[in-house]
Amino acid sequence: MAIDIRHLRRVSLHTTEFEESVDYYGGPWGLEIVDQSPASACLRATGPEHHCLELHASGYNGIEHIGLGLPSIAAVEEAADEIDRQGVQLLSTPADLAGPGGGYGFRLADPEGRVIELSTMVEAVAPRPVGSTPTTLSHVVLNTVDIDAACQWWCGVLGFRVSDWSEHQMVFLRCNTNHHSIAFNQAEWTSVNHIAYEVASLDAFMISLGRLRHEDHTPGWGPGRHGPGHNAFAYFIDPAGLVPEVTTDLEQVDESSWVPRVWRRIPELSDLWGTAGAPSPEIRGHMAGTPDPTASR
Numbered sequence: 001m002a003i004d005i006r007h008l009r010r011v012s013l014h015t016t017e018f019e020e021s022v023d024y025y026g027g028p029w030g031l032e033i034v035d036q037s038p039a040s041a042c043l044r045a046t047g048p049e050h051h052c053l054e055l056h057a058s059g060y061n062g063i064e065h066i067g068l069g070l071p072s073i074a075a076v077e078e079a080a081d082e083i084d085r086q087g088v089q090l091l092s093t094p095a096d097l098a099g100p101g102g103g104y105g106f107r108l109a110d111p112e113g114r115v116i117e118l119s120t121m122v123e124a125v126a127p128r129p130v131g132s133t134p135t136t137l138s139h140v141v142l143n144t145v146d147i148d149a150a151c152q153w154w155c156g157v158l159g160f161r162v163s164d165w166s167e168h169q170m171v172f173l174r175c176n177t178n179h180h181s182i183a184f185n186q187a188e189w190t191s192v193n194h195i196a197y198e199v200a201s202l203d204a205f206m207i208s209l210g211r212l213r214h215e216d217h218t219p220g221w222g223p224g225r226h227g228p229g230h231n232a233f234a235y236f237i238d239p240a241g242l243v244p245e246v247t248t249d250l251e252q253v254d255e256s257s258w259v260p261r262v263w264r265r266i267p268e269l270s271d272l273w274g275t276a277g278a279p280s281p282e283i284r285g286h287m288a289g290t291p292d293p294t295a296s297r
């Protein structure tokens with residue numbers, strides 16, 4: 001029985017600058033705070049997901065959990081059984097979830113200790129009018145110490161598919177028609193590389209850059225358009241030093257005909273527009289992140 005993951009629901013982050021980050025993502029970044037306590041906050045985009053970002057006050061930056069959506073309680077229970085059969089230890093068994101938005105799900109950890117929550121039946125919220133602010137979480141890129149092991153585990157255990165490689169440096173994984181919802185970058189330590197938020201159009205993308213510029217936030221890399229995934233990109237640095245990306249127009253994959261490619265890592269393929277130039281040493285440093293103290297490898 002395949003594990004029926006339908007979408008990337010949310011990312012939950014540990015952040016060293018909690019209050020400033022809530023102000024940043026709830027302000028010029030364009031998300032909306034839907035739940036807040038002294039040490040955690042949930043923020044939504046305009047789409048139908050209850051929230052796409054959680055922030056937790058912490059002594060380090062890193063993944064608290066990655067949320068993935070399944071279509072039914074039966075699918076969640078089948079996933080737990082299948083993962084258990086594969087010998088992967090669950091962190092919790094399927095049950096009602098207590099956090100904001102509720103739902104039904106369970107947690108497990110990948111080989112590097114990243115916590116993953118598979119869930120369904122999360123509370124609905126009314127979509128908000130689409131403007132220039134994010135409509136949804138687009139993708140999460142993770143630094144891994146072993147890209148082949150990470151790729152094998154996420155595909156073998158969770159059922160993700162490889163969309164493309166960027167040489168043997170990055171691998172782009174999908175769970176639906178989006179070219180990638182998760183990507184891995186070979187690195188020296190386990191950490192977060194960047195978190196991307198989708199906006200509705202190229203106009204919305206440029207207006208987002210304008211909105212951020214008016215608040216003195218300029219891209220550390222971009223605007224440009226990537227070869228792999230074909231998405232427009234602009235990367236920023238948040239108050240804690242994590243890297244969020246504004247993106248749009250991500251390539252859509254026809255499952256029945258897609259064949260993965262290997263992209264050479266050359267400037268004209270990193271940025272098809274030729275507008276972005278090379279990423280600065282500063283943004284490269286932030287994308288490398290700080291070693292996750294909870295990492296198991």
Ligand SMILES: [Fe+2]
Nearest residue numbers: 141194196245
């Ligand atoms: Fe990205």
